[in-house]
Amino acid sequence: MADLPPIPKVSKFKIALCQLKVTMDKAQNIIEACKSIEDAAQKGAMLVVLPEMWNCPYSSDNFSRFAEDFNDRNTSPSFMMLSEVAHSQGITIVGGSVPERCGGRLYNTSCVFGADGKLIAKHRKVHLFDINMPGEISFKESDIFTAGDKPTVVDTDVGHIGIGICHDIRFPELSMLYASRGVHLICYPGAFNMSTGEALWELLFVATCSPARASSGSYIIWGHSTLVGPFGEIIATAGCEETTVIAEVDYSMIQLRRESLPLEKQKRGDIYKVVDYFMD
Numbered sequence: 001m002a003d004l005p006p007i008p009k010v011s012k013f014k015i016a017l018c019q020l021k022v023t024m025d026k027a028q029n030i031i032e033a034c035k036s037i038e039d040a041a042q043k044g045a046m047l048v049v050l051p052e053m054w055n056c057p058y059s060s061d062n063f064s065r066f067a068e069d070f071n072d073r074n075t076s077p078s079f080m081m082l083s084e085v086a087h088s089q090g091i092t093i094v095g096g097s098v099p100e101r102c103g104g105r106l107y108n109t110s111c112v113f114g115a116d117g118k119l120i121a122k123h124r125k126v127h128l129f130d131i132n133m134p135g136e137i138s139f140k141e142s143d144i145f146t147a148g149d150k151p152t153v154v155d156t157d158v159g160h161i162g163i164g165i166c167h168d169i170r171f172p173e174l175s176m177l178y179a180s181r182g183v184h185l186i187c188y189p190g191a192f193n194m195s196t197g198e199a200l201w202e203l204l205f206v207a208t209c210s211p212a213r214a215s216s217g218s219y220i221i222w223g224h225s226t227l228v229g230p231f232g233e234i235i236a237t238a239g240c241e242e243t244t245v246i247a248e249v250d251y252s253m254i255q256l257r258r259e260s261l262p263l264e265k266q267k268r269g270d271i272y273k274v275v276d277y278f279m280d
C-alpha cells in the first residue's frame with residue numbers, strides 16, 4: 001500500500017459549517033452567505049463549509065434559473081463572492097454547491113477556494129439524487145443535472161480534503177476511495193430532507209453542511225450540519241435552525257485512530273479492492 005499523506009503542519013484548526021437560510025432572493029442569499037463566512041472567519045475558522053444549493057432553494061423549478069456559468073464572471077455572483085471572501089479573509093472555503101451551467105448542461109457543483117481566492121477544485125455531484133417513496137417524497141435530479149464523472153481530492157492549507165455532495169455520502173465506495181488516498185477530512189455539503197435525513201453515513205473525519213429548514217416549499221430540509229471525528233464520534237452538530245457550527249478539527253486524532261485501530265492493515269485486499277481509476 002502507498003504511504004498515506006502525512007498529517008499537515010496545521011493539524012488543529014477551527015472549521016465552520018454555515019447552516020444557511022436559503023430564500024428565493026439569490027442576491028440576498030449571497031449577501032447572507034458572505035456575512036456568515038466573514039463572521040466565522042472573525043471567530044477563527046480557517047475552513048468554512050457551505051450547504052448544497054446555498055444560493056437556490058432546493059427544487060427542480062429553481063435550478064436552471066439560479067444557475068451560473070463560472071467562466072463568465074458577469075453572470076456568476078456566487079462564484080465571485082466566494083473567491084473574494086476567501087481571499088479577503090485568508091481562509092479555505094468549500095463552497096457548498098450551486099447549479100452550474102456549462103456547455104448546455106447543468107451540474108450540481110461544489111467549488112473549493114484557497115486562501116488566495118483561487119479556485120483549487122471543482123466537484124460535480126457524482127451520484128444524482130433520484131428517489132421515489134410514494135406518499136413521502138419523489139425527486140429526480142437526473143431529469144435536470146448531468147452527473148460528474150470523477151472523485152475530488154484537494155490539497156489545501158488545512159489538509160487533504162475529499163469532496164462529496166449530499167447523496168454522494170450514501171456510496172461508501174467514494175469515501176473508501178478517499179480514505180485510500182489518505183484524505184484527512186471529507187466535506188459533504190448536503191440538503192437532506194425530512195424523509196431520509198436521519199440515515200446519514202458517518203465515517204472518518206466527515207463534515208456535513210446543510211441549509212437551514214424553511215417553513216415553506218415542498219422539499220423540507222433536514223438540517224443537522226455535523227462534524228464527525230475519526231472514531232465516528234459526533235464532535236459538533238446543529239438542529240434545523242439557521243446557525244453556524246464552529247468546532248475544532250484535530251488531525252492528531254487521525255494518527256491515534258490509525259495506531260489504535262489499524263484498519264488500513266486489516267483490509268482484506270484478497271477478497272475486495274477499491275480500484276482508483278483516476279490516480280496517476
Ligand SMILES: NC(=O)CCC(=O)C(=O)O
Binds near residue numbers: 052129190193
Ligand atoms: N440532495 C440530496 O442529494 C438529498 C439526498 C438524500 O436525501 C438521500 O437520502 O440520499
